[in-house]
Amino acid sequence: MREQWASLGSTLASFMFLWAVIRQFFPFHLETIIAKYSRKLTSFTYPYVQIKIPEYTGERMKRSEAYAAVEAYLSASCSQRARKLKADLGKDSTKLVLSMDDHEEVTDEFGGTKFWWSSSSKSTPRTQVLSFHPTQEEKRSYKLTFHKSNRQLVLDSYLSHVLEEGREVGIRNRRRKLYSNNPSSTVWSHVVFEHPSSFETLAMDPGKKREIMKDLDAFRKGKDYYAKIGKAWKRGYLLYGPPGTGKSTMISAMANFLDYDVYDLELTTVKNNIELRKLFIETKSKSIIVIEDIDCSLDLTGKRKQKSKKEEDKSEKKKKLPPEEEESSKVTLSGLLNFIDGLWSACGGERLIVFTTNHIEKLDPALIRRGRMDKHIEMSYCCFEAFKVLARNYLDVESHPLFDTIRDLMEEVKITPADVAENLMRKSVDDNAASCLENLILAMNKAKEEEASKQAEASTEENVEVEVEGDGEKSGAKEDEASKRAQASADETVEREEGKSGAKE
């Protein structure tokens, strides 16, 4: 049917050409009237509706998100059918992503109905006067054509299907980014995120690891669930533990597992709550927002704790700025809490917020209560299971005669995965699995000795304290005894004196 309309179109085109020749001899106003009625006649009889999606929109000529989504949608479906395709570099620079070339047409089917997509491009003179590039610029657009009887289907479901699918494909094809905030600016700058860490290579207790992966998976697939329970689609993770236990490594593994972007938020460079909000609003969904070392970032507890009178007087003296400026010159705990679960935290969805700290006990309980930081994960010293992961990563060994010694030592010595990894790393071509494992055993034995001597020192100090305390008690007792005796003799003297005076009387 649509083909017949196409042939009718070409007949019309020849007619138009003929008309262009004839119209030289017609008066101008007659030509305008004929054109108007012919347009009306065509729109009355032509049963198809067309929607145009231009590449650039708005006054500032921003690239249209709808265009990008349609492009991605068509790239997934048209590469099988279109005859003229364009290729571009995708997520990893080794793979080419195909899309429909200009002036090409493909058909699509949705719910048993046929749709036609075509791409077009028009050259227009460049608006910029000074440019090294050619003076022409291409204005591209996609056109969707469908029968007018399907108008409702298109408006109700087909367009949202195209957008949703297109966005998904776009995210799959994109190169992931690591964003960071710049001092005194509310703009994120980014680099390509290419960290090799994964849950496979992460050394930690396997049960704990599985639980985290399950949790992340449920979050990723939880769009409908979060909507059902009326909660913004976000989740907070608190990673705590000593330095070198893999908190930052875990964040990279999470980002790779979920295929999310990472926003590394440096709180100390954010001037105030308003800047923090602006930065937050700029983040996109499918991302992890990270604040590392939250306890060092800011004195977050200050605003909530009751200040003593003395402290208040001190801070009054220090104040040089007017109160309103002082208030707005840094990020406060309440600002941060709003950032996590305030009203504007609900804009956009599918975001993880991760805090890391070496000192969980220093954090305000309000900041880390469940609901804000939903999952608390302790990253601890290396256990034997975690060591086996590192041995597989670094040395390609699953078992070794030295493993038993290492297992025994790990029960006695606290060693971080970072230290284990450092010892297992091959430092010269002569290093092999056995020599690296021996290095680790040496390091652990050394740590054990140091620990033992520390403990011995501590217990000597304790003994000295006990002795000092003991001496104190003894001398105290002596003093008590002396004072008792003095009191008794004094009483005796008084009694004797009284006895004497009584006798005299």
Ligand SMILES: Nc1ncnc2c1ncn2[C@@H]1O[C@H](COP(=O)(O)OP(=O)(O)OP(=O)(O)O)[C@@H](O)[C@H]1O
């Ligand atoms: N659990 C782990 N699994 C695998 N490698 C680890 C692990 N923990 C530490 N490492 C290794 O040690 C290095 C340092 O670890 P990482 O930076 O993740 O520690 P961290 O806990 O973030 O420390 P900090 O508290 O100082 O920021 C990593 O680059 C990685 O090679």
Ligand SMILES: [Mg+2]
């Ligand atoms: Mg770290």
